[in-house]
Amino acid sequence: MSICKLDLRNGRVDLSHGAGGRAMGQLIEGIFHKAFDNDWLRAGNDQSAFAVPAGRLVMTTDGYVVSPLFFPGGNIGSLAVHGTINDIAMAGAWPLYLSAGFIIEEGFPLADLDRIAETMGAASREAGVPIITGDTKVVERGKADGVFICTSGVGIVPAGLDLRSDAARPGDAVIVSGSIGDHGVAVMSKRENLEFDTNIVSDSAALHGLVAAMIEVAGSSIRLMRDPTRGGLAAILNEIASASKIGLRLDEAAIPIKPEVAAACEFLGLDPLNVANEGKLVVLVAPEVADALLAVMRTHPLGAEAALIGHAEVSDHCFVQMATSFGGGRIIDWLSGEQLPRIC
Template identity: 75%
Template sequence: MSHGSGGRASADLVAQIFRDAFANEWLDQGNDQASLPLPAGQRLVMTTDGYVVSPLFFPGGDIGSLAVHGTINDIAMAGARPLYLSASFIVEEGFPLGDLDRIAGSMGAASRAAGVPVVTGDTKVVERGKADGVFISTAGVGVVPEGITLSGDRARPGDAVILSGYIGDHGVAIMSSRENLEFETAVLSDSAALHGLVAAMVAAAGPSLRTMRDPTRGGLAATLNELAHQSGVGFRIDEEAVPVRAEVAAACELLGLDPLYVANEGKLVAVVAPEAAERLLAVMRAHPLGRDAALIGTVVADERQFVQMTTSFGGGRIVDWLSGEQLPRIC
């Protein structure tokens, strides 16, 4: 980008890039807001999210597609159908226009592929050093059908825990590109919009679905701990049933990470009544984003709300809810 700390010329230029990339009937009206039709008789679901990722481009995606997928997924996890997105961009002065074009293009493509338009947006250019390249803030709305009330406090002992596929891909893709790690097979981010998969799951399991969550930052470990606390239950997860790609396992071994704590951007965990588990699993496996879905464990009664990994050895290793990064603990 040539110049313009808020200067009209550059700001207009930036705004135009996104208008071109997202073009749709609401955005094209050029208003400061979008006026939208909503299906009647359904409850509105709304979310907002911020995206700061380094590097901005990574194997399998970039900050733009990630922002679309992440926002859609947060809505979809309520069992809802996402309808509209908004996006706001903080761009650092001096950021290459070509890169901005790429981000906008990928974001537009992701939004079109998902069928969820970006209906309103904003751009700000800030001084050099006041941002790290590009930050994106989004909001999203969707609707949830009558009778579907997914919530993190609804897991009950005996429920089945289903994971939609391989874990750790996104985090490892990011770290690999940061460190220029090379593996025989490149690890790609799993960044994907899950609302199609969710729609199929809701259709198949309906009210038997207790809750769903996408294990993003903090990985599967953080998500299961959140659900355990919200529902006041424990989880017993069969370590061997959790799908981890060999190359992800190898990268984690090198980096000293546990894949359970590594971020995902295209996976979900579902807690479902036991009788619906097999049916749900079949439906998920029939969907491209749930092909590797697996039953990974069960909800158990546990006043201490432990998430335990059980191995073939029978021992129950607690999967902690870490305060931050994985600090060494072996003395």
């Protein structure tokens, strides 16, 4: 099929690009096959096959609706790749393959779609996790918002590892892999009607390499891992506390946060504990292994600022409590409102 009709500089997506005919073939070949570049896609099937050894796999899926689509440190494409890889990695699994579905608004510039796909392809190659199958839909102008991306992924769990969301126990150490709030602040800084100057870039990154190093040193002493995306550290810690029926006690002074992020959160009226991250993880680990785990995390570029921020304790009400820097204490609750829509 010829791709000569696709004007990547000035063209726009129209409804024919989603209609299953020749134009859709041109879009898929001229943008997605070019950007993702692998033999699975070139085979041109509605599915792709791969060999697996006997064992345990994990599967995950995510929709991405971030607004704006482009932000400091990435765009919706790299975010979709990193986010799905991280959901696989949080099971202690090694990501094998990704799929990508695009829902595109009529009129969306082909140049922007091309840029997003190229960023996705680069993120996928850098992570070593190919995008092997996909789908493209186009909806009428005003029925979507530029482009939404749905990525799914499969990964393989190391033999003998079985992380469960309810596995935390009183006494466990709570470690975060680096500074919090960077992604949310980077995206907010480019929001219409809100733009402000900051040097903060999204922390969007694929964490499977860091996780593999952590498993090597701490193995099944790791109780569970989670990535604090939407809802931030506060939501994820409350989920952990509820699932494992424990309390968590944090030390505010130990939680890494960049001064610019803290300043931006103050300016925006946000608690950094509620702000999304896309390249950070929280791990609960048996206390006797915490130091060794921290040490190995700090040797990895994505864990250089890892910090022990608290510990698990017995709590009938599964409270997450924090000793503040001023010597007081407060309960960290779920975010109940809609402070930060479309952050991922």
